[in-house]
Amino acid sequence: MTKGILIYAEVTRDNYIHTVFFELANKAQELAAKLGETEVNALLISKKGLAEDYREAFINSGISKIYVCEDERFETYYTESFAKAAVDVINEIKPEILLIGATNQGRDIAPRISTALHTGLTADCTGLDINEKGQLAATRPTFGGQLMATILCKNMPQMATVRPKVFKPAENDNIKPADIIYKTVNFDGIEKKVQLLEFHKKLMTEINELDSAEIIVAGGRGMKNTEGFKLLKEFADKIGAAVGASRVAVEMGLATHEMQVGQTGKTVTPKLYIACGISGAIQHTIGMDKSEKIIAINKDAKAPIFEIADYGLVGDVFEILPQLIKQF
Numbered sequence: 454m455t456k457g458i459l460i461y462a463e464v465t466r467d468n469y470i471h472t473v474f475f476e477l478a479n480k481a482q483e484l485a486a487k488l489g490e491t492e493v494n495a496l497l498i499s500k501k502g503l504a505e506d507y508r509e510a511f512i513n514s515g516i517s518k519i520y521v522c523e524d525e526r527f528e529t530y531y532t533e534s535f536a537k538a539a540v541d542v543i544n545e546i547k548p549e550i551l552l553i554g555a556t557n558q559g560r561d562i563a564p565r566i567s568t569a570l571h572t573g574l575t576a577d578c579t580g581l582d583i584n585e586k587g588q589l590a591a592t593r594p595t596f597g598g599q600l601m602a603t604i605l606c607k608n609m610p611q612m613a614t615v616r617p618k619v620f621k622p623a624e625n626d627n628i629k630p631a632d633i634i635y636k637t638v639n640f641d642g643i644e645k646k647v648q649l650l651e652f653h654k655k656l657m658t659e660i661n662e663l664d665s666a667e668i669i670v671a672g673g674r675g676m677k678n679t680e681g682f683k684l685l686k687e688f689a690d691k692i693g694a695a696v697g698a699s700r701v702a703v704e705m706g707l708a709t710h711e712m713q714v715g716q717t718g719k720t721v722t723p724k725l726y727i728a729c730g731i732s733g734a735i736q737h738t739i740g741m742d743k744s745e746k747i748i749a750i751n752k753d754a755k756a757p758i759f760e761i762a763d764y765g766l767v768g769d770v771f772e773i774l775p776q777l778i779k780q781f
């Protein structure tokens with residue numbers, strides 16, 4: 454008998470729960486309501502003594518039970534030990550759906566779990582639903598983003614990874630502390646193939662900036678060269694925005710990959726996204742179309758970006774941006 458939705462609660466190196474967990478918890482409530490009588494539970498693998506703190510953090514997320522595997526050996530993420538702990542718990546509690554954030558860690562552990570459990574995994578989803586048969590319908594871009602495919606999983610648990618920022622985080626008024634259920638971890642037979650020798654924290658980069666930015670000014674091929682991106686940065690600084698880019702701009706060497714928005718870049722949901730010289734290919738818009746407001750500046754009035762923009766400025770970015778900088 455398989456029951457419930459289980460969400461992998463990723464613990465970051467600073468001992469926070471990754472924000473994608475709260476986004477998945479929110480979506481899971483909706484899925485659970487469609488399934489009827491379904492609990493949403495969390496799986497937490499961490500070093501000792503943090504479960505109570507995390508219970509506080511989960512209080513608004515509608516989580517019923519937190520299955521906790523704790524051990525000092527879980528202070529650092531290792532694929533083999535984390536996957537083994539997860540598989541043992543899943544085999545015991547048999548959830549019907551398992552959701553994991555498509556973070557670096559999530560992308561590493563999810564295929565391990567699905568292989569060990571002989572079940573399917575729909576990776577990097579942009580949508581989740583329950584179909585008329587009560588199955589998880591996981592949607593993700595395919596054929597280079599030209600098509601959206603909705604994928605069903607034949608086996609249990611039905612697994613999906615979802616990128617951060619695709620769903621809104623939980624804002625559940627129903628403040629109810631979850632039950633904590635400790636699980637013993639059997640480390641027998643775990644072959645540790647790698648060892649962390651040192652950890653170098655990346656300095657504040659565009660990754661973090663894009664993640665938390667309320668305003669993003671993004672540039673594409675239309676920004677033409679480094680001078681164009683300097684202009685973009687000047688405008689972004691004026692209005693307190695982070696700078697993003699299309700893949701073409703990255704390929705032209707005008708921006709780093711960390712700044713890329715889209716299918717093979719980041720998914721962002723700022724309050725305001727200003728697309729400058731970006732045509733609006735689906736592979737780009739998939740990463741920014743959930744922004745609260747979108748402004749597009751493009752000299753081609755027929756550019757697809759205008760189809761999703763709330764406001765459009767048809768004209769040359771090299772004329773419009775200096776005017777905007779002056780005005781601000």
Ligand SMILES: Cc1cc2nc3c(=O)[nH]c(=O)nc-3n(C[C@H](O)[C@H](O)[C@H](O)COP(=O)(O)OP(=O)(O)OC[C@H]3O[C@@H](n4cnc5c(N)ncnc54)[C@H](O)[C@@H]3O)c2cc1C
Binds near residue numbers: 597673699701716718
């Ligand atoms: C598997 C796959 C994954 C991909 N992943 C991504 C991804 O993650 N992110 C991404 O962005 N793309 C991605 N792409 C590429 C995507 O298909 C597009 O090629 C890309 O988004 C186009 O970038 P662009 O809009 O900057 O360039 P273009 O499509 O060339 O558009 C440039 C725009 O600038 C306008 N313009 C030119 N000069 C000016 C000017 N002076 N003033 C105003 N406007 C001007 C033009 O009218 C045009 O609309 C992916 C493609 C594939 C196949």
